[in-house]
Amino acid sequence: GQATSGQQDLRLTFQPVATLRDFGKGVTCIRFAPSHLGLQLASACNDGKVRVHHGGGGVWRVESELEADGAGFGSHVNCVS
DSSP, rough: OOTTTTTTOOOOOOOOOOOOOOOOEEEEEEEEOOGGGGGEEEEETTTTTEEEEETTTEEEEOOOOOOTTTTTTOOOOOOOO
16 A cells, blocks of 8 residues: 555565475465474475475475375365474
C-alpha cells in the first residue's frame, strides 16, 4: 500500500540463490534448521518423504531421507524445525 505521513513503505524482496530438484511430487512444507546446526533445511513432499538438505558452497545436497511406515505417493507428511 501507500505510505502515510510518518510511516515508511517497507517491502522485502528475495533473490533466488538455489533450486532444489529432489522431489517426486509437490512440496508441502519447508523448514530451516536453527543456525547453530549449520545451513540445513527439511522439506516434506507429497511422495510421503521428508528430506534433510545441507547447504554449503552454494550447493544444496540431500543429507538424509525419511519415510514413515505406510507412507507413499499421496501421503501427507509435514516437517518440523
